[in-house]
Amino acid sequence: MLDFALYVATIAAVYALFALSLNLQAGVTGLLNFGHVAFFGVGAYSSGIVALHGGHWLLGVLVGVVVSSLLGAVIGRLGRTLAADYWAIVTLAVAECLRLVVVNEGDLTGGPQGISGIAGPFSSVSGLAGSLSWLVLCVVLAALAYLVAETLTGMQFGRVLRLLREEPMLAASLGHNITAEKTRVLAVAAPIAAVGGSVYTLYISYIGPNQLLPIETFLVFTMLIIGGIGNNRGAVFGALVIQLIYAGSRFLKDIFPIPDQSASSVRLLIVGLVLTAFLMTRPEGLFAEKLRRIDVHQ
Amino acid sequence: MFISRGVGKSFGSVQVLRDVELEIEPGEIVGLVGPNGSGKTTLLNCLSGFLNPDAGTIEYDGTRLDRLADWQVSRMGIRRTFQTASQPMKMSVLEAMLCGAALPIGSAPVRGLFRRKARAAEQAAAVGKALELLDFLSLSHMTEEPAGRLSGGQKKLLSLGVALMTDPKVLLLDEPTAGVNPTLRLTIADRLKDINANGTTLLVIEHDMGFIGRMCERVYVLDKGSVIAACRPDELKDNPRVVEAYLGAPRPVHVATGVSRP
Numbered sequence: 001m002l003d004f005a006l007y008v009a010t011i012a013a014v015y016a017l018f019a020l021s022l023n024l025q026a027g028v029t030g031l032l033n034f035g036h037v038a039f040f041g042v043g044a045y046s047s048g049i050v051a052l053h054g055g056h057w058l059l060g061v062l063v064g065v066v067v068s069s070l071l072g073a074v075i076g077r078l079g080r081t082l083a084a085d086y087w088a089i090v091t092l093a094v095a096e097c098l099r100l101v102v103v104n105e106g107d108l109t110g111g112p113q114g115i116s117g118i119a120g121p122f123s124s125v126s127g128l129a130g131s132l133s134w135l136v137l138c139v140v141l142a143a144l145a146y147l148v149a150e151t152l153t154g155m156q157f158g159r160v161l162r163l164l165r166e167e168p169m170l171a172a173s174l175g176h177n178i179t180a181e182k183t184r185v186l187a188v189a190a191p192i193a194a195v196g197g198s199v200y201t202l203y204i205s206y207i208g209p210n211q212l213l214p215i216e217t218f219l220v221f222t223m224l225i226i227g228g229i230g231n232n233r234g235a236v237f238g239a240l241v242i243q244l245i246y247a248g249s250r251f252l253k254d255i256f257p258i259p260d261q262s263a264s265s266v267r268l269l270i271v272g273l274v275l276t277a278f279l280m281t282r283p284e285g286l287f288a289e290k291l292r293r294i295d296v297h298q
Numbered sequence: 299m300f301i302s303r304g305v306g307k308s309f310g311s312v313q314v315l316r317d318v319e320l321e322i323e324p325g326e327i328v329g330l331v332g333p334n335g336s337g338k339t340t341l342l343n344c345l346s347g348f349l350n351p352d353a354g355t356i357e358y359d360g361t362r363l364d365r366l367a368d369w370q371v372s373r374m375g376i377r378r379t380f381q382t383a384s385q386p387m388k389m390s391v392l393e394a395m396l397c398g399a400a401l402p403i404g405s406a407p408v409r410g411l412f413r414r415k416a417r418a419a420e421q422a423a424a425v426g427k428a429l430e431l432l433d434f435l436s437l438s439h440m441t442e443e444p445a446g447r448l449s450g451g452q453k454k455l456l457s458l459g460v461a462l463m464t465d466p467k468v469l470l471l472d473e474p475t476a477g478v479n480p481t482l483r484l485t486i487a488d489r490l491k492d493i494n495a496n497g498t499t500l501l502v503i504e505h506d507m508g509f510i511g512r513m514c515e516r517v518y519v520l521d522k523g524s525v526i527a528a529c530r531p532d533e534l535k536d537n538p539r540v541v542e543a544y545l546g547a548p549r550p551v552h553v554a555t556g557v558s559r560p
C-alpha cells in the first residue's frame with residue numbers, strides 16, 4: 001500500500017511537469033498544442049534509445065531536452081503561415097507522425113514492443129529507499145519546473161505572451177513579434193515536458209508507442225482545465241487530481257463488479273465526468289488565473 | 299519625415315485607397331479627417347505596417363516601411379493606437395503599461411531567468427515611468443484594476459499611455475477621443491500637445507472638427523480613398539470639395555457644426 005502511494009505521488013509529480021509545460025503554451029500563450037505528447041515522447045525515447053546503446057541516463061535526458069526544444073521551435077515556426085485552428089490540427093498530426101515513426105522504426109525504437117529494462121539513476125537502490133529516492137527526485141523536478149514556469153510567466157517574456165493571447169493586435173503595435181514569441185515559448189516549454197518523459201521512462205524502466213497516443217495530450221488538457229488554465233499552481237494541482245482519480249479508480253473494482261479489461265475505460269469515464277462537472281460548475285478551474293501584482297516599491 | 303507616395307489599397311474589387319500622397323514633417327501635429335468609410339483607418343493601417351499597400355511607397359527618414367511587418371514599424375519608433383481600444387482582461391492597468399516598455403533582459407527567457415537582479419532593476423525603471431504616465435493621463439487610481447474592465451474612454455487613455463512607454467518618434471492615433479466626454483476630450487487634447495512639445499510627431503484621425511482646429515497645424519481630408527484637400531483646419535469650411543464630401547451637396551455649410559448657413 002505504501003509502495004502504491006509512493007508510486008502515485010511520483011507519477012503525479014511527473015505529470016505536473018507535463019501540465020506546467022502545456023500551461024506555458026496553452027494557458028499562458030493560448031497555443032492549443034494538441035500534439036503536446038510529442039515532447040514527452042522525445043524525452044522518453046531519447047532516454048530509452050540512449051540506454052539501449054549503453055549511454056549514461058543523464059545523456060538521455062540531455063538529448064531529450066535539446067531535441068524537444070528544436071522540435072518545439074519547428075512546430076512553432078509552422079504557426080507563421082497557419083491560422084491558430086489549423087496550427088492546432090497540425091500539432092496533432094506531428095505527434096501522430098512521430099508515434100508512427102516510433103512504431104515502424106523497430107531497429108531504433110523497439111517498434112510496437114517498445115524498449116524495456118532501461119536503467120535509471122536509482123537502479124541499484126532497491127526497496128523503499130529506491131521508491132523514496134524517486135519520489136524526492138520527481139518532486140524536486142516538479143518544484144523546479146513550477147519555479148521556472150512561474151518566473152517565466154511573471155517576467156516580461158510571459159507578460160508579452162499573455163498580451164498576445166488576449167490582444168494580438170495590441171501586442172504587434174507595441175513591437176512584439178508574435179510568431180517569434182510563439183516559437184520561443186514552444187522551444188522553452190518543450191524541454192520541461194521532455195524531462196518529464198525521460199524521468200517517467202527511467203522510473204518505470206520502459207517506454208512503448210502506446211504512451212504516445214493523443215489521449216495522453218487530452219489528459220494533460222483535462223488537468224489544466226480542472227486546475228485552472230493559465231495558472232501554474234492550477235497545473236500542478238490538476239495533475240494531482242487526475243492522478244488521484246486514476247489511483248482511486250483501482251479500488252472501485254473492489255466495490256463494484258467491474259471486469260478487469262474495462263477498468264481503463266471506467267477510469268476515463270470518471271475523468272470525463274469530473275471534467276464535465278468542472279466545465280459546468282467551475283469553468284475557471286480550481287485556481288483561476290489572477291491579476292499579477294507588480295512591485296511598485298523598488 | 300514621413301512620406302507616402304501614390305499609396306493604393308484594395309479589398310477584393312473595392313478600392314479603399316487611391317494614390318494617397320502625404321508628408322509629415324518632424325514635430326508636426328497633422329489631422330486626418332473624412333466621412334465614415336473614406337479610408338482613414340485603412341491608411342493608418344498602411345502607415346503602421348498592419349497592411350501592406352498594393353501600390354505606392356511609404357518612407358520614414360529614408361527607410362521604406364511599406365514592406366515591413368507591423369512590429370518592425372513599431373520598433374522603428376512609430377507607434378499607433380486603434381479605433382476600438384481593447385485591453386486585456388487578465389492584466390492590471392500597470393501590467394498593461396509594462397507591455398509597452400522595452401525590457402530586453404525580462405524578454406529573454408533564459409537570460410531573464412538567471413539574471414534576477416538586472417531584470418528587477420530594468421522593470422523598476424519601467425514601473426516608475428508607467429506610474430508617471432498614468433498620473434499624467436489621470437489613471438493613477440486605476441493602477442491595480444483589470445485593464446479590460448476600464449470604460450471606453452479610459453481604455454483610449456490607457457492605449458495612449460501604453461504607446462508612450464518607449465517615447466515614440468511618431469504617434470498615429472485613430473480617433474483618440476471618440477466616446478470620451480467633452481471635459482476629458484479637452485484633457486486629451488492638452489496631453490497630446492504636451493506629448494508633441496516633447497518631440498513626438500502626431501497624426502490624428504478625428505471626426506470632431508473643433509478638436510482638429512485646436513490641435514493641428516495641417517489637416518488632410520480623405521474622401522472615397524483619395525486626398526481631396528490638404529490645408530490648414532480653418533480653410534476647410536471654404537473648400538467646396540470638402541463640404542460636398544461631408545454633405546453630398548454643393549451647398550455652403552459650416553463644417554464644424556454641419557449646419558447649413560441661412
Ligand SMILES: Nc1ncnc2c1ncn2[C@@H]1O[C@H](COP(=O)(O)OP(=O)(O)OP(=O)(O)O)[C@@H](O)[C@H]1O
Pocket residue numbers: 309314332333334335336337338339340341381
Ligand atoms: N479588411 C477589410 N476587408 C474588406 N474591406 C475593408 C477592410 N478594411 C476596411 N474595409 C473597407 O474599407 C472602407 C474604408 O474603411 P476604413 O475603416 O478605412 O474607414 P474610416 O475612414 O476609418 O471610417 P470610420 O470613420 O467609420 O472609422 C470601408 O468601406 C470598409 O468596409
Ligand SMILES: [Mg+2]
Pocket residue numbers: 338339340381472
Ligand atoms: Mg476608422
